[in-house]
Amino acid sequence: MSVRPAVESWGASDLAARVRAGNRASIARAISTVEAGGKASAELLKALHEATGRARLFGITGAPGVGKSTLVGALIAELRNGYQSVAVIAVDPSSPVTGGAILGDRVRMTQHVEDDGVFIRSLASRGSGGGLSLATSRVAEVLDAAGLENVIIETVGAGQSEIDVIDVADITTVVCAPGLGDDIQAMKAGLLEVADVLVVNKADDPMATLTVNQLESMLALRSDAGRKVPLLKTAARDAVGIPELADALNQAFEKLDQQGRAERRLQRMQRLLATVAGGIVARRLKATRGRRLDQLLTRMAAGELDVETAAVALLKSDVWRQD
Amino acid sequence: MSTSAQRPYRVLVSKIGLDGHDRGSRIVAAYLRDAGMEVIYTAPWQEVQALVRMASDEDVDLIGISSLATDHLLLPKLLEALRAADLGDLPVVVGGIVPDEDEQALIEAGVRRVFHPGSSRDEIVSTVAALAAEARIQRKTESF
Amino acid sequence: MRRQPSQLPLPGFDQARAEWRRAYGEQLPEERPIFNRSGIEIAPLYTPEHFSDERYMDALGFPGHGPMTRGIYPSMHRGRAWSQRQLIGLGVPEDYNRRLKRILASGGTAVSLIPCNSVYRGLDADQVDPLLLGTCGAVVNTVDDMDACFADVAVDELSTAMNDPLPFTLLALLLAVSDRRGIPWTKLTGTSNQSDYISHFVANHMFFRIALPGSRRILIDHIEFTNRHVPGWNPVSVVGQHMQQAGATPAEAMAFTLCTAVQYAEDCIARGMDPDTFLPRFTFFFDISISFFEEIAKFRAGRRIWARIVRQRFGARNPRAARFKFHAQTSGVDLTRQQPYNNIARVTAQAMAGIFGGLQSLHTDAYDEVLSVPTEHAARIAVCTQNILREEAQLGDVIDPLGGSYYLEHLTNETEALIESLIAKVDDAGGMYRAVETGLVQTMIGESAMRFQARVDNGEQTVVGVNKYRLEEDSDARASLKRPSPEKIEAQLESLRQYKKGRDSAAVQRALETLTRVADSENENVYAALVEATIAGATHGEVVAVLRREMGDGEPLIVP
Known part of the structure; x- marks a missing residue:
């Protein structure tokens, strides 16, 4: 007898029960199922629904090369220090031509691979037009139902997809790095508006202060400048500034009271x-x-x-x- | 609507042991991506247990290991660990420098295919696709 | 092809050229352009319009002088043949010692030491799966191991190339052995062959052990230390080989290697060191692919550019500083598993390119390297290939024998221009350290690797036995493997246990604490503290672990 589930031959409720019991192989298979969409996915999500709504969903986005994956790796370690379980959905773009993808974000999270309190899943964007948000939010629901307390969704903010992350996350963190002037320009286009928390990573770079200053003045010029957005400096490679980031995320989350969370959920829907x-x-x-x-x-x-x-x-x- | 047939194959491309040369694994990863597969690509120097965990969590259809030194000697341990984790049906292939004398032992240990230097793109892609498809069908019809 | 009049003082040149072009065009009306691996277009014929003797003094000059194009020494291979450096290392220290003595008995004076991959990863034998121990190189963790490697061998009478990546534990062990034997460090000569951490990060090699900023500091500490205490030692070998093996074109490999050397020199200068002192101790290490003329041009162009950089960028006046001393190894990437004896022919062509390129030291690959770790039989053929080229074919009799060839001079110029443009690109990105940290160089090399592979895949680039001239039954002899027996490995592990038991553990503890403190300090020399710890009895794995902990583990910088 094999315990490796073959979902197509199972009832959705069996698989859902195993997911809710935290069986890793079942979680993995359930993710494949909901990612593919269709009837099996809908049935499974329905069966999982009552167990969802407990996880905190954190979106982390930014341009390529700012060190998102390293930051996520450091954040996992920080959350694990507090004995919280963490799931990561690491999203990379698929080739629009072949549909294939190389998913390499795990490279920066290797140290957590054997930790039972961590579940990392790589997700290819598989085309655009909302498909990514949909798949990601379904995968997040599975992880939520499986009892993971934090779900971190990491996406590349290189085009439309950075906007997508707010469709899925409770709290969105936008990461930038010093000396990437073009990206800061691009951020004016809307990324800044969606940020609940802003991070300047690679803060050991001499250009970091300049970038922080630029961002501060841009924050002041926002249309909703009254909304306070914490701006933090991190050097994720050396785990510098990570406890502060975790605090900022906690606070941002706590600021969303029950009603706020419910509202956000409706907005997301x-x-x-x-x-x-x-x-x-x-x-x-x-x-x-x-x-x-x-x-x-x-x-x-x-x-x-x-x-x-x-x-x-x-x-x-x-x-x-x-x- | 059955979508599992169109779902891209997911392949874990990795290196175990001590060597880090990754030209081969990068080229193969690109081949598979260009053939429409989703390649989970890891850093070199993976531990056997870590690979098992990744293969399981990522729900892959095949594991491809690149070995240019003697790291392929660890493959029987990987296969054993996969079986122990109930992932014995997951095909494992290896590419790189594998002496003939070792190849036989690897095949006997359960490695499905050894690719040597000079293997063509078509050969690699079609073999991986066929093995991945087989593994998927097997999982689908698996009863419990 | 050029269409203008040549303006050469050669009566009849233009007319003859026009006639030849017509005749050529008739025979090959639809010829497609040919490019070399670096992307330079190759014409069917070169003439004085591509290189004329008027430029001789500026472009070529004389060996050991001026632009250095023709070679770095006045007498080149006539005065001193290139050294034959075969990489050896297999099994346990006693195996290495046996093979070393055989090489020395046959007249060799330059040897190398290849450690086991576990050593490369910064680990002691008791930290890895015993299955892998001694399968690729010698297991060397302790002063006892190093002593056994060189048992009955006078270490001060050898030039030893240590395949010893940062933080250079093998040299530290050799220094400890010298202390044991009462040999002053000033009498040691050799090279830290794998000191180029940048190349390791670029090629995602197994050699990097410590995060980039820490690596940067330790290398300069090492240069400072050896310049002062081991003056006969070459602390820096800047390596183009890894990058070319990883897929860089020959021109890219040369360009990025020069950029790396510039980076290290700048780091030394920032430390207050004098270019006239440290530059003469810089050496280089390259790959020789089978693209024959391209490789010769690569070496000649590189030599010329380096001499210019040394004088113009760094203002060095010491003539020795401008010498582009390099070791080269025939490329394993060109070798095929199919019909493996063909590799002997490949290695011969590669070696010839290196010799005509003016190398100082040569490693020829064994034909079976692509099948397994080389056998001794195959290694002997590789050595004999060098002897045949030198003493039967007499390739060393004339200095830069292809110099003055219209083709080669033109190709050298074109390659030089291409290399210069790549150097400018890296300079614009803020120098090599920065360009590697951000992944720029890795991306360029990755693209070149894919381009080359695509050419092999679609048959544009012939690989005999692989995409052309294949045999259905490819039954050529396969190498037979020799791996250390489990008993031997167990004995080695036991000796490590005994070593740890027998040493003064309090002294080791203190020395490792000092190393920790120095690594945390701003400006103390980490390498000096590492050597102290080694002399106190710390093992290779122990000192690397301390530095990893304090300075960060080396992790791959880029993924596809």
Whole structure:
């Protein structure tokens, strides 16, 4: 008899029970299942749902090369010092052409690999358009249901995906490094707005102070400058500043009272719904061939209908129905 | 909707033991990525137990080990540890410099395939894909 | 191809050239351009329009002088043939000693010591799986081990190349042995062959043990220490070999090696050291691929650039500082498992390129290296290959014998320009240390590795027996393995236990505490404290562990 679960031949409730009991192999298989989506995933998530809502979900994002993985590694160690269990979802982009990916974030977290209180899972973005948020939030739910107290979601903030992380996390930390001027410019585009905590990593670099100053002045210029965002310096490689970061995360989380958390959860649901619905519309539209759609497109091309009006018409009507 | 058939294969590419040369493992990782697989790539010098843990947590379909010195001598221990963790059905392949005399012993210990220098991209990709597919089917039909 | 008139004072040149071009074009109407591994386009013919003697003094000059292109010594291989340095090391210290004595008996004076991979990883024998011990090199952890390696051998009459990455425990053990035997350190000569930590991080080699900033400090401590106490020792060997093995093109390998040497020199200068003192002790170590002319051009261009850097960047006046002394090893990457005897031909071509490139020391690979750790039989053929090239083919009779070849001079110039542009790129990124820390260099090398592999995969680059001229039945002889027996390894482990029992553990404890304190200090010499600890009886693994703890473990800097 094998205890390695083969989910397709199991009932969802069996697997859910094993996940909730903290069986690692079952957690791993459950993640594969929810990541793939579809009916099995939906059934499993339903069976897991009542056990969710306990974990703290921390998003950590930033440009490539700022030391996110090293920071996450150090944060794991810090949380483990307090005997808290930690899961990490390390997200890397898939190739849009082949769908393949190299998932290398674990390299910086090697020291925790045999710790029973740590569960690290690499996730490929598998395309965009909300798919990432959806998969990540499902995986987080599995880990939550499995009883992991902290779930850290690490994503590369190199484009759209850094925005996605706030769809999933309770608290979002944005990491930058000294001397990456371009990234700071890019952050104006919205990353700063989503940050609950800001970190300047590699603080032993002589340029670090300059970067901190730049960020402070940018924080002051935000539209919601009244919202206080802690700005911390870390040198993750030497574990410098990590206890302070853990404190800041705790405080940010505690500031979200029950009501705040519930609100955030609803906001997350709303954003998730928007991204996923958008993805579905886009996919369906691409797959649609039909008279109604043709008419709509022809009118748009002829300038009779502007795009916005056409979109509203699309949502109201049933143009994507095959006929 | 059954999506497991389209789910990309997940492969753990790693090095055990003492050597760190990673040109081969990087090239193979890129081959597999370009063939549409998800490659979990680790630092060299992994311990046997750590690999077992990663293979399990990451729910991979195959483990590929690169060995350019004599680290392949540890592979029988890896296979034993996988069996002990109930992952005996997970195919393990090795690529690098493996003397003929060792190859036989590795195959007997359960290594599914030894790739030598000069193995072509197609050979590596198709073998990995076939073994990974086989492992998935086996897991799917496994009863308890 | 150039279309302008040549403006050469050669009557009839332009017309003859035009006629040749026409005839060539008729025979090869649709020829595709050919590029070497570094990406330089190779023309079918070179003439005085590519290199004329008017540039002779600026570009070539005389050996041991000026631009150094033709060689670093006035008499080159005529005065002193290159040293034949075969890497040895297998099993336990007694095995090494036996093989060393055989080499010395056959007239060798330059030897090397290759430790076991466990030693490379900074571990003692009792910290690793015994299965792996002594399978790749000699197990050397203690002063007793080092003493046994050199039993009945006068260590002051040898030039020893230690494959001894930072923090240089093997040299420390050798110094302790010298103390034991009453030999002054000033009489020791040799090289710390694996001192180039940057190359180890770049190539993700197994050799790095301590995090980058700590490595940077220890290397300079080591240079300072040896310059003062072991003046006959070359503390720095800057290594292009690892990078080329990891996939760098020949031009990239040369460029990044020069950038690394510049980085180390700058670090020494920042420490207040004098370039005229430390630069003459810098040596280099390169890979020789089978791309024959490209390799020769690489070495000639590198020599010229280094002489210029030494004079212009560092203002060194000591003529010895401008000497680009290098050891080279034929590339194992070019060897094939298929039809392995073909590798003897490959190694011969590679070795010739290195000799024509003006090397000072040569290691020829054994043909079976791609099958396993080399057998003694194959190693002997490798040594004989060198003897044949030197004494039968007489390749050392003329200095820089290919100098003046239109092709080679042109290629040397083009390679030099390419190397210079790569150096400028690294300079722009803030120097080699920074460029490696951020992964720039690793990314470039990774891309080159993939490009080359793609050329092999699609057949553009022939590899005989692999993608062309394959044999269905490839039944050439395979090497037979010799690994140390479990009994031998158990005896070695027992001797380590005995060693630890027999030493003055209080003194070891004190010395390790001092080492800890010095590692934490701002400016005390870590290497001096390490040597003290070794003399007090600390093992290799113990001192590395202290430094790892205090200065951080070396971790890979980049993943694909």
